[in-house]
Amino acid sequence: MALKVKVKRYDPSVESSAHFDEFEVPVPEGEKWTVMDVLDYVHENIDSSLSYYRHSICDRGICARCATRVNGKPRLICQYISPTEGELILEPVKENVVKDLVSR
Amino acid sequence: MGNELYDRLIETDVLVVGGAGAAATAAVAAARGGAKVTMACKGELGRSGNTIMAGAGISMDGVSAKQYGEENADTSKTKDSMFEEIVKESYYLSEQDMVQQYVDHCGRAVHEIVEWGRKANQIFYYTGEEYVTSGKALGMACKQGVKETPGIDVLNDVMIQDVLTVDGKVAGAMGIDVYTGEIIAIRCKAVILSTGGYQPFSFKCTVSDMTGDGMAMAYRAGAELADMEFLLLAPGILISPRVHRGSIFAGFLFLVWSGDEVWPEVHNSKGEKVEAKIPDKLLKIARAGEAVKLIYTYYWGREIAGGKGSPDNGLFINISKMAREDFDKGAANFHLLMKTWYGKEWHYQGGDFTDLKAMMEQGRSWELGISNEYAMGGVVVDAEMRTKVPGLFAAGEVTSGVFGANRVADATTEMVVQGFKAGESAADYVKGAGEQKWDDGVAAIGERILESFNRNKGIAPIKVFRAIEKAADKGFGFVRNERGLAATLREIERIRDEDVPRMKVSSRSRAYNYEWIEALQVENLITCVEAGVRAALMRKESRGFHIRSDYPKVDHDNWLVKIVASRKNGSMQLSTRKPRVTRMALPAGTVENIMQYIMDTED
Numbered sequence: 001m002a003l004k005v006k007v008k009r010y011d012p013s014v015e016s017s018a019h020f021d022e023f024e025v026p027v028p029e030g031e032k033w034t035v036m037d038v039l040d041y042v043h044e045n046i047d048s049s050l051s052y053y054r055h056s057i058c059d060r061g062i063c064a065r066c067a068t069r070v071n072g073k074p075r076l077i078c079q080y081i082s083p084t085e086g087e088l089i090l091e092p093v094k095e096n097v098v099k100d101l102v103s104r
Numbered sequence: 105m106g107n108e109l110y111d112r113l114i115e116t117d118v119l120v121v122g123g124a125g126a127a128a129t130a131a132v133a134a135a136r137g138g139a140k141v142t143m144a145c146k147g148e149l150g151r152s153g154n155t156i157m158a159g160a161g162i163s164m165d166g167v168s169a170k171q172y173g174e175e176n177a178d179t180s181k182t183k184d185s186m187f188e189e190i191v192k193e194s195y196y197l198s199e200q201d202m203v204q205q206y207v208d209h210c211g212r213a214v215h216e217i218v219e220w221g222r223k224a225n226q227i228f229y230y231t232g233e234e235y236v237t238s239g240k241a242l243g244m245a246c247k248q249g250v251k252e253t254p255g256i257d258v259l260n261d262v263m264i265q266d267v268l269t270v271d272g273k274v275a276g277a278m279g280i281d282v283y284t285g286e287i288i289a290i291r292c293k294a295v296i297l298s299t300g301g302y303q304p305f306s307f308k309c310t311v312s313d314m315t316g317d318g319m320a321m322a323y324r325a326g327a328e329l330a331d332m333e334f335l336l337l338a339p340g341i342l343i344s345p346r347v348h349r350g351s352i353f354a355g356f357l358f359l360v361w362s363g364d365e366v367w368p369e370v371h372n373s374k375g376e377k378v379e380a381k382i383p384d385k386l387l388k389i390a391r392a393g394e395a396v397k398l399i400y401t402y403y404w405g406r407e408i409a410g411g412k413g414s415p416d417n418g419l420f421i422n423i424s425k426m427a428r429e430d431f432d433k434g435a436a437n438f439h440l441l442m443k444t445w446y447g448k449e450w451h452y453q454g455g456d457f458t459d460l461k462a463m464m465e466q467g468r469s470w471e472l473g474i475s476n477e478y479a480m481g482g483v484v485v486d487a488e489m490r491t492k493v494p495g496l497f498a499a500g501e502v503t504s505g506v507f508g509a510n511r512v513a514d515a516t517t518e519m520v521v522q523g524f525k526a527g528e529s530a531a532d533y534v535k536g537a538g539e540q541k542w543d544d545g546v547a548a549i550g551e552r553i554l555e556s557f558n559r560n561k562g563i564a565p566i567k568v569f570r571a572i573e574k575a576a577d578k579g580f581g582f583v584r585n586e587r588g589l590a591a592t593l594r595e596i597e598r599i600r601d602e603d604v605p606r607m608k609v610s611s612r613s614r615a616y617n618y619e620w621i622e623a624l625q626v627e628n629l630i631t632c633v634e635a636g637v638r639a640a641l642m643r644k645e646s647r648g649f650h651i652r653s654d655y656p657k658v659d660h661d662n663w664l665v666k667i668v669a670s671r672k673n674g675s676m677q678l679s680t681r682k683p684r685v686t687r688m689a690l691p692a693g694t695v696e697n698i699m700q701y702i703m704d705t706e707d
Binding site: 011012013014030031032033034037043044047048049051052054055056057058059060061062063064065076078079081098099100102104 | 157312
């Protein structure tokens with residue numbers, strides 16, 4: 001059973017509006033992967049062009065800069081536990097989208 | 105304003121690279137010294153860097169604390185006693201003039217950051233020995249200090265990749281804006297590197313990108329690196345579940361329980377109690393808080409390296425034998441502390457540890473590992489924080505010098521004491537520095553920064569990053585030997601020569617191109633790891649956190665030297681020299697092993 005991850009993508013240098021990409025991520029049971037872990041998996045194994053807030057992060061819920069909209073609600077994805085199956089919808093949290101999930 | 109070489113040009117006197125403790129204090133001191141200051145933080149000022157990850161404690165000597173109004177200060181902790189402890193704990197590799205600078209200025213520097221923190225409504229409370237606070241509060245204190253000092257421009261999310269020198273003197277720096285991907289050129293007279301340490305292993309308990317940027321930049325600019333083989337390891341770091349991986353929470357728990365007689369039991373994979381193998385004298389020293397990280401790393405490391413570790417290279421901890429009332433008492437102490445900084449019970453930093461509490465109450469074992477926390481080595485500086493490159497300064501974890509082979513005293517104190525000093529030195533330097541030509545060096549650096557972005561085919565930077573971690577884990581970890589180090593060095597050289605020049609990014613967009621950032625970071629990390637592994641191979645002895653199974657003795661006769669790396673004719677050369685001595689003579693002879701050294705110095 002894999003998790004269907006739907007990510008809102010937008011590259012302002014080549015497109016005029018956003019679209020969704022879908023990735024299948026095998027999130028293991030019982031290990032408590034965070035949404036950040038899921039995105040890291042996508043980055044490392046499927047699509048390294050995906051942008052999400054990843055530089056200089058604490059990964060511990062301290063700096064609060066990884067906020068992302070997860071299934072409609074803003075979450076700190078470094079601490080938010082990902083489901084292992086079903087659907088995970090990820091979108092940027094602020095108005096001004098820089099690229100994909102990164103907004104300011 | 106830009107041209108074909110860069111997209112934006114900034115002109116300033118002093119560029120401070122970094123965004124936490126050392127950077128904030130350096131910027132403030134430089135501005136107070138009359139310089140125009142620009143800060144460039146890879147992340148965000150006050151919310152990035154290892155400062156925010158600290159537990160945290162920050163301290164000064166007891167005499168100074170009393171002078172600053174702390175009535176319960178332990179005045180037996182004097183500047184002299186601190187000096188002696190730091191040098192001994194360093195296994196005598198400290199540069200003693202820098203230790204003197206640390207103890208002389210710790211009062212004033214720590215007092216100031218605590219004041220900033222309190223003005224930012226953060227809690228710092230004094231125990232008689234130190235100020236206890238949270239890493240986040242220290243970050244807020246840094247932000248406050250910069251906010252209230254005129255003359256400092258802060259650029260967040262700007263990664264500086266190289267220092268530009270003309271005729272061997274600093275003329276500027278170049279980097280990228282992380283959000284826009286613009287190439288930024290900074291024309292300045294002085295650069296202060298306050299970029300923190302390097303963490304080469306896969307299991308980290310620090311911020312995500314401790315890739316030794318400042319160390320590598322300094323090396324490329326002609327400065328020296330020293331003590332790169334000495335990396336502080338912290339035992340007691342959570343391995344699982346994944347959400348908690350890298351958390352220092354368990355170590356914090358031990359600290360809270362250490363008031364009681366009952367300690368958690370640590371077992372290897374064969375069910376043997378690891379503490380039973382540690383001599384009582386060392387257990388006592390460890391529980392008093394001195395050299396605890398080194399003692400446990402040594403004994404835990406031996407079990408893990410000897411094949412008796414947990415599946416994820418850790419050990420098992422179990423508190424099922426602890427009496428219920430002791431557990432409750434410890435939990436009550438713990439709640440009190442947690443509520444001060446984190447509000448909710450069983451919450452620490454940003455994490456929810458109620459799952460761990462449940463596991464403990466069920467008597468289940470959990471895994472703890474040994475993780476890389478801090479780098480003792482780094483850029484060589486003098487007691488004024490000057491490197492050998494005129495106009496280039498460094499402060500905080502990025503420097504080598506105070507802690508030698510092992511750090512026990514506070515790095516939080518190091519960062520503020522050195523940050524203030526670097527800022528003062530840089531402001532002085534700027535007064536005497538003339539105009540620098542701004543020449544073709546800009547084109548060369550700009551091209552290098554864009555290399556991985558412009559390459560059409562090649563290898564993903566994350567793959568190269570993982571290869572470096574794997575090589576470091578294999579032979580450069582907590583127990584080293586000739587064969588392992590040599591194999592790791594060959595692999596690092598292969599990565600450097602074959603993989604690094606082929607890195608390419610898959611997105612054509614410059615905006616938030618994290619792969620591009622990864623590629624730049626890999627270039628920095630590989631230089632730091634190469635310096636560390638070469639030095640570890642050369643140092644045929646054990647000393648502090650450099651633990652060699654094939655050379656277990658501490659050999660003062662042959663190896664009481666610092667190993668220095670510098671770039672000559674495009675390649676890394678190593679040399680050795682004695683530590684700078686001011687008050688404590690260097691010992692002679694050999695000691696049976698690093699644990700015997702600790703027991704001897706306790707006497």
